[in-house]
Amino acid sequence: MAQPGLRPFLPADAPTLAALFRASVEELAAEDYDEDQREAWISAADDEAAFAARLSGALTIVALVDGELAGFASLKDNQLFDMLYVRPDLSGQGVGSALADAIEKLAGARGVTKLTVEASDSARDFFAARGYVGQSRNTVTVAGQWLGNTTMIKELAAPAAGRTH
Numbered sequence: 001m002a003q004p005g006l007r008p009f010l011p012a013d014a015p016t017l018a019a020l021f022r023a024s025v026e027e028l029a030a031e032d033y034d035e036d037q038r039e040a041w042i043s044a045a046d047d048e049a050a051f052a053a054r055l056s057g058a059l060t061i062v063a064l065v066d067g068e069l070a071g072f073a074s075l076k077d078n079q080l081f082d083m084l085y086v087r088p089d090l091s092g093q094g095v096g097s098a099l100a101d102a103i104e105k106l107a108g109a110r111g112v113t114k115l116t117v118e119a120s121d122s123a124r125d126f127f128a129a130r131g132y133v134g135q136s137r138n139t140v141t142v143a144g145q146w147l148g149n150t151t152m153i154k155e156l157a158a159p160a161a162g163r164t165h
């Protein structure tokens, strides 16, 4: 398993993360979404300034393996697990789990008790294995394409009460 280092997102990461996002969708979602759907999904990074603004507007962390960006995850509005993308050549090596662990810990530390994710069909089993429970099946239009996803929720343990002694 890869042992990724984690750190907060920096604006200078944005171009590499946009490329990572495209590659992740292109390769890791290919079994569940056809080419037109993946193209539409990827178009979220066409405007790199808007993509960078989406990452800096959320709590975004990046994973590093051998000093290179290996994935990223973001928590939006302290309640939505907005993005989680791993570099395809590193998938299945624990990078996604390390990022999700960190997002859940950060959310918990902020007093969040319920995390929501609009899980792609490619990530649904990943989230289910982490305790996220499916709530509803959705179909969203993105750049003229219909894409299915599933709203899933994980209840986080309440933060430990302050010590009284």
Ligand SMILES: CC(C)(COP(=O)(O)OP(=O)(O)OC[C@H]1O[C@@H](n2cnc3c(N)ncnc32)[C@H](O)[C@@H]1OP(=O)(O)O)[C@@H](O)C(=O)NCCC(=O)NCCS
Pocket (backbone or CB within 6 Å): 024, 025, 028, 029, 083, 084, 085, 086, 087, 090, 091, 092, 093, 094, 095, 096, 097, 098, 117, 118, 119, 120, 122, 123, 125, 126, 129
């Ligand atoms: C989903 C994703 C983030 C998982 O990242 P990853 O680094 O490969 O995940 P990990 O290696 O930490 O895997 C953790 C566990 O989930 C399992 N897993 C990972 N991806 C899976 C998948 N697509 N389907 C089923 N199980 C999966 C792994 O087998 C592993 O199980 P184990 O702990 O029993 O060995 C990654 O595949 C990805 O970027 N997908 C494309 C983008 C996407 O759909 N993102 C989510 C948007 S909501």
